[in-house]
Amino acid sequence: MYLPDFEYYAPATLSEACDLLEKLGPEAKVFAGGTDVLSKMKQELLFPKAIVSLKNLGGLSEIRLGNNNDVIIGAKATHNNLIDSPVLQEKYPSLCNAARQMANNQVRNIGTVGGNIVNAVPSADLPPLLIALGAKIKLVGATGERVLPLEDFFTGPNKSVIEQDEILTEFIIEEQPFTGSTYIKFALRRSGALAVASVAAAVAMEGNVCRKARIVLGAVAPTPLRAKKAEEMLTGKEITDELLEEAGSAASKESKPISDIRGSEEYRRDLVRVLTGRALRKAINEGHV
Amino acid sequence: MQKIEDHSGTKYYLITLKVNGDSYTRAVKANTLLVNVLREDLDLTGTKKGCELGDCGSCTVLLDGKPVNSCLILALEADGHEITTIEGLAQNDKPDKLQEAFVENAAIQCGYCTPGMIMSAKALLTRNPHPTEGEVREAIAGNLCRCTGYVNIVKAIMSAAEEQQ
Ligand SMILES: Cc1cc2nc3c(=O)[nH]c(=O)nc-3n(C[C@H](O)[C@H](O)[C@H](O)COP(=O)(O)OP(=O)(O)OC[C@H]3O[C@@H](n4cnc5c(N)ncnc54)[C@H](O)[C@@H]3O)c2cc1C
Numbered sequence: 001m002y003l004p005d006f007e008y009y010a011p012a013t014l015s016e017a018c019d020l021l022e023k024l025g026p027e028a029k030v031f032a033g034g035t036d037v038l039s040k041m042k043q044e045l046l047f048p049k050a051i052v053s054l055k056n057l058g059g060l061s062e063i064r065l066g067n068n069n070d071v072i073i074g075a076k077a078t079h080n081n082l083i084d085s086p087v088l089q090e091k092y093p094s095l096c097n098a099a100r101q102m103a104n105n106q107v108r109n110i111g112t113v114g115g116n117i118v119n120a121v122p123s124a125d126l127p128p129l130l131i132a133l134g135a136k137i138k139l140v141g142a143t144g145e146r147v148l149p150l151e152d153f154f155t156g157p158n159k160s161v162i163e164q165d166e167i168l169t170e171f172i173i174e175e176q177p178f179t180g181s182t183y184i185k186f187a188l189r190r191s192g193a194l195a196v197a198s199v200a201a202a203v204a205m206e207g208n209v210c211r212k213a214r215i216v217l218g219a220v221a222p223t224p225l226r227a228k229k230a231e232e233m234l235t236g237k238e239i240t241d242e243l244l245e246e247a248g249s250a251a252s253k254e255s256k257p258i259s260d261i262r263g264s265e266e267y268r269r270d271l272v273r274v275l276t277g278r279a280l281r282k283a284i285n286e287g288h289v
Numbered sequence: 290m291q292k293i294e295d296h297s298g299t300k301y302y303l304i305t306l307k308v309n310g311d312s313y314t315r316a317v318k319a320n321t322l323l324v325n326v327l328r329e330d331l332d333l334t335g336t337k338k339g340c341e342l343g344d345c346g347s348c349t350v351l352l353d354g355k356p357v358n359s360c361l362i363l364a365l366e367a368d369g370h371e372i373t374t375i376e377g378l379a380q381n382d383k384p385d386k387l388q389e390a391f392v393e394n395a396a397i398q399c400g401y402c403t404p405g406m407i408m409s410a411k412a413l414l415t416r417n418p419h420p421t422e423g424e425v426r427e428a429i430a431g432n433l434c435r436c437t438g439y440v441n442i443v444k445a446i447m448s449a450a451e452e453q454q
Contacts, residue, residue: 001341001360008302008319008365010290038322038361039342051319055366080355104431105409107343109355110362191430192344 001042007050014057014140014167022142022165024050030167031055032076033110035103036119060114060169063087073171075114079103082113092173094288098129098183098200104192114168117153120160123219123262127154128200129183131224132214135173141166154223177204177212180283184275185218188262195219196263197271199251201279203234210234210284215247215276220257220268227251230276239284248277290368304368308333309377317364324348324359327374335375335404339433346432349405350374356412358431375404378411387411387449396445399436406432410446418453420446 011017021028029048031037040046054060060076063085071091073082082088082099089096102108102116102125116126117137127150135150142165150171153160162168181202187193198218204211213234215227230250237243257268282289291303293316301316308331315330327333327350339347341360348360351373359372378385387407390396397403406429413420413428420428425446426439434442 003320003322005318005320007300008363010365034363034366035343035361038363042341053366103343104346105412105428106346106349106356106358106431107361109352109357191427 003038003041004047006048008053009050010053010055012056014169015142017052017054017057017167018140018142018165020052021167024052026164028052028164030118032112032115033078035107035111036115054167065091066172069175071173073113073173075112075117075168075170077113079108079111079113079116080105083108092133092181092288094181094183094283095126095129095133097289098125098185101125101183101185101187113171117150118160118162118168120154120156120158120223122157122222122224123194123198124224125183125185125195125198125218127224128198128216128218129181129202130171130173131216131226132181132183132200132202133173133178134176134202134214135171137171138169139163139166140169145169147172151224151226156222178202178214178283178288179205180285180287180289182279182282182286182289184279184282186271186275194262197255197257197268197275199272199275199279201276201283203280203283205239205284208238210237210239213280215251215280217251217255217272217276219262220255220272222256225255227254227272227276229254234280244277244280247280248273248275251276290365302365302368304364306364306367306369307371309373315364319363319365321364322360323350323362323364323367323372326364327359327372333374333376337401337404339401339405344431344433345402346405346409346429347402349408349432351408351412354412354415356409356431373408373411375407378407385411386452387414387446390445390449390452391442394441394445394448396441398434398441401436402432402434406434406442410449413446414450414453419450422447425450 027049031051031053060074062074066072079099183200185198200216202214217225230247252273255272259265337347339345343361
């Protein structure tokens, strides 16, 4: 498999990169790890005239604690950088575990968090948990920058609010009330398989009472989907097995899956019911796992 | 990175790769993949091409010590980095312990996935000299064998790890 011809740029600064993207227009593609861009080009699904590589932009791979204990994840951090990050292992091991469920070791060494998001694939593994944890993203463009909740980023399969000249630079996870969070992926194999359905849950527990819950479903709607009715059912309530089952059923009703090669609509709906209960139970009992 | 053009206007870039300890400078086009530089320009054909989409791991090499699929990396992106291929494992004509363990345990089978398997295993044992069987299986999850199976491969890696003790 060979790649078509393209122009290659590896700008030295972020502002140079944004200016270049603005100048080159929609036929230019940002290139981070390239695991997705190159696969698509080889399969003749994508024909960029130019590639703007983020290779020379330093600092964008860092994972660190910011002001007020915010966790900052650079967009160029690879999945294995997430898994190995002492900051995440301490604050949100659930994110390390979500990254570990992706692809295979080789792809995890190259594929980046930023690429996983901007791709805007409904089955992508990192968006559900990042949204559950309330992550914000920073987009830097030729004329300025903006910070928005990741939840507001996706608009459909392969579609998002990112502008042609914008580069995703970092994720910000603010210090928050959640006492537990987790991501459960159901795929046909344990490695190298995309999610048939997935559920991320984050809960703030006070004794046995749930003060706040977030449930985000993956691969069962055009974008990652908050199961808001299920969340509301839990808020302020004493947790019982029946309540968790009801929340699972509510999330299942809220999901909007399609039938495709990986699973039927009915199967996905039932998976959401089971996985939601499981994810909630895990986040409630085991913390950030 | 220096850019040059030939008489027909085709653009090439000068890149330097450190492969198996030796530095090579080559002129490559933007769309050249790392696997093709290794196999075609440097004659290091031990690295195989399989699916060419990052699923099978036949093309696994180490980039700064980490296993990666050389079919999904632009040569330009590897500029300035250190690459280790299967040809770089033997020292003074003596095969690596892993290579010997693959022979002794009949883990080579048809042979096509072997270089990639060994590179993934090499990275694992460097980072984690005494892995559990589960860790071995996870480390080679991105390397597919399509002829026989993984039993002898896992055995070989475990025995190479034991020998290191
Ligand atoms: C074999 C294989 C298995 C995979 N398995 C999984 C899996 O299990 N789960 C999963 O979720 N994904 C999987 N993927 C998809 C992919 O590897 C991941 O989504 C990865 O995180 C993409 O990151 P990248 O840096 O390689 O992206 P790239 O290919 O570099 O870019 C992807 C897209 O994002 C844009 N982009 C990248 N970074 C930025 C940025 N900072 N700012 C603006 N735009 C940007 C690019 O323009 C492009 O549109 C797999 C891919 C392969 C090849």
